[in-house]
Structure formats: C-alpha cells, structure tokens
Amino acid sequence: MQLNASQREQFDREGYLFFPSLFTSGEIKILTDEVPALYAQRRPENVREKSGDAVRTNFAAHLYSYPYAKLARHPRMVKPVEQLFGEPVYMHQFKINGKMAFDGDVWQWHQDYGTWKNDDLMPEARAMNVAIFLDEVNEFNGPLMFIPGSHTLGVLEAEHDLTTTSYPLWTINHDTIRKLVARGGIVAPKGPAGSMILFHGCLVHASTSNLSPWNRVSVYLSLCAVSNHIRRFKRPGYIAHRDFTPIECLPDDCLLKHYDVALPWKDRFNEPLREAS
C-alpha cells in the first residue's frame, strides 16, 4: 500500500487521510473478539471512565494480546507512515479506546504532539496518529472530530486539564478553537468497522460523549520515526514506549493467518508492577 501524490498533498493540506473499510469484517472480528477479555483485566493499562467501570482506554495491548501484536505490524498501516516519514518507525503508543455505549466520555480539544513534546521530549512532530475503527462510527457514537489544517500551526499553547475526565490531558483554550474552526471548520470521518484514519501529531481533535447504545471502540496508535525517538522517560512505559526497534511488517494476511510474534508483557498482569501507583 503506497500513497499517491494526491493523497500526500491532501495529507499536507488537511492533516489527515481517511481509508474507509481498509480492513475486512473478518479481520476486524479477530480484534473485537479480544476486547472484552482485555477490558476485564485489572491492570494499570486499563484506565476506566470517571462515571464507573467502563474502560476509557487500554494501553499497550500489542505487548500482551496476540491479535493486537499482529495488528501492530500490519503493512496496510505501517507502510504509508514509513512512506510519509521516509524512514522506519517504532510504536510510541498503542491504545484501544472504549468510548463505550452510554458511558463513553468526551476527549477535549487537544493535539497529541503537545504531550509528546512536553512530557516525552520527542524532538519533532514526526509521529503519526493512526485510528482503526473496531466498530462502525456514526454521528451518534462520538466520532473523532478534526479541525482540518490546524496541524500547520505547530504546537499550540495548552493547559493541563486534570478534572474534566478520568484521564489528564493538555487541552487547547476556547478562543484558539474558535479561531481554528472559523478557518478550517470541523470534520468527523464516519464509516464501517475496519476504516482507518492517519492524522498528523499536531492536528487538533476531540470527541464528544457517546449516549448511543452502540460501542465505538477504536485502536489509536502512534508510529514515531525511529530517529525522532523520545528523549525522556517521565510517563510510564506502557503509555510512552521505550523500545525504539523499527517495526518489521508481517505479510498482508497476518490477522487471518498464524505468525509468531513476541508477547513480552503477557505475564506482567500477575507480577508486581513497578509503575502502578
């Protein structure tokens, strides 16, 4: 899978690319079938919603779940990012965000690179966000919203919001959002399970709460150019990874066939966790 000139130009202008139905329903089922067991685990990698027990986000499943370990090496996802950066990439962050039916809470307006820069000392915004829909995303289940073109302004001033949701976030103030939206509007890509979005680390995004009876589970991961690896290990290793080994892709059929992959944190669940607090 290679991006053509028009896609590369669109990415530069808008800050994102949308690939509806990039993965088949058979491939997605392999992934969704694992979610309940992952979310049921009591481990620091599961961050729950303020309102109760629903999982807001699960970290680093690619290190302890076989199907996600294969997804993390999928060429349909990794190759276009390598192409855009012109070098190999490593996995900086890997999340399965719940946005569960009825309980899924908002993610306030933010840029991801702000956090990577401030907390992790990542030198440049050369890490790509990837969203893969494990459920259909529609107008009612809290789709990801982007402000097109907002990535071109670099890192914007942000405030650390520790109270709105269960997960602290560097959020962008209302006046800035007003100006960015007046300039670029808002878009919310919607589509079937298996769709994928690539978006720039500086693209301003948010998502609203999910009041619908439909889960909106998505994999969000960040692929960082290897030369651009983080310089500080302030956040736990399951949030900001410290293994900068270039990803070696599996074949295109990897979700459906068996391939050997390492699962280094498979038994970590039962061990004392240094980083749990």
Next chain:
Amino acid sequence: MQLNASQREQFDREGYLFFPSLFTSGEIKILTDEVPALYAQRRPENVREKSGDAVRTNFAAHLYSYPYAKLARHPRMVKPVEQLFGEPVYMHQFKINGKMAFDGDVWQWHQDYGTWKNDDLMPEARAMNVAIFLDEVNEFNGPLMFIPGSHTLGVLEAEHDLTTTSYPLWTINHDTIRKLVARGGIVAPKGPAGSMILFHGCLVHASTSNLSPWNRVSVYLSLCAVSNHIRRFKRPGYIAHRDFTPIECLPDDCLLKHYDVALPWKDRFNEPLREAS
C-alpha cells in the same frame, strides 16, 4: 398553519414533525438578541451547568421578556398543536436551553411526560413539546436525538438521576434504550435557526454535549391541552406553570410588530422569591 393528513399520520407513527426554517432570520434575531441579558440575570429561573457559569436552561422567559411573551402566543407554533389535540392549550413549561459552545452538557435519555405525570399529576400525555432553534443545529453542537416510534409505548420505567448533570432528570435505563433503538433507530433533525420540531410527550429523547465553538440555544416549551391541566403543584411555578388560561394567539407578524402582552414577572427579579431555595 394547518397540518395535512400525511403530517398527522407521520406524527402518529414517528412521534415528531420537523419544520425547517419555519421562522425567518429576522424573527429569530429578535429572540436571540435577548438571550445574553436573560442569561446574565441571577434568578432561580436560570439553572447553570455543573462545570461553571454557562446557563443550562432558563425558565419562564415568556413571563418577563417581551419577545418571548410574543413567541409564546405565535400562531405558527400554537395552531398545529391545538389542531392535534382538538382543543385550546395553555403553557405548561417554557425554557430557553443553552447547550452553550464548549460547556453545553448532555441531557440523558428521557421522556418528558414521565416527569409531568409523576411530579405534576398531569392526567394524560396530551401536552406537546415544541423545540424552536435559535441557532443553527448541526452534527457538532449537540442536536436533539429522538428514538422514532418510542412514544407509542406510553410511560416507561425511569430512575431519578440526580448526579450526572446540574438538573435532576427521570432517565430511562440502558437495556430499554437498546431495545427501543433496535426497533426505531435514532434521528437527529438538523437545520437552520428558525426551524421547529413538534414532539410527543412520550417520545424518548436525549442530546450529547456541545464541544463545538457554536452555541446551540433552543426554546423548548410544552403546550398542554387545557382539560389535561396538572393536578399537583409540587414543582416551582416557574418550572410547571399553574395558569391554565387558554393561549390566545397573536397575528402571524407578532415577532416583528408591536403587540401588547402582559409581563407579570418582569419585576419579580428584584423581589424575594418564595420558591428559590
């Protein structure tokens, strides 16, 4: 303005009717220009959001604001409701809901008639909800969501939710919502300022939070058939009105021309309010 047979049939089947751009932008401006001064008042009729100072809902403006007193007697709104009920109506409740940019919080899934029955002892579901858009409603500013056909099941079991938002609400449980949505889906009418929705007192509805930089202020009012007036005065009079006088409509141009209307609560702001607690 009279409903035709097809509209009446649609209302019976779906539980709502949508009238895009029923009021002109000139008429709506008369109303929106009043909102900042109304929301600035410190009076019990203004209920603010949990998160801060933004107004979640303002009650009974038709009793102390001249443009809203005229809106409350507007034939384009009142006549179709009289037609559906076959008798005169009175104003049971009158709200200007903020759903303000960035701060507008959710309204959980609920039926209005559940509250009217339980708290106000309103005999039948013969009170009509009316929503009039003072701002454009789009997919990003928390549109009202309906489950079509859910009104046909009458009053559903509900639980009193006192914690989710700043306004207590009888809300419907998740299992019931799942079943209703499987049967009827979800719709969210969107359109320009000046659009109007009529919806049944038993129609299950909700709205999500507004993360966009666009206010989504709407007038929500309830017109009750006079013979069906409430029997108990448990809630404050500014929430559930106790004056059952049939509404006498003004002419169709009433928002743009001068007509004399009573404003009985105009000076109430400066008086001790028995019902404030």
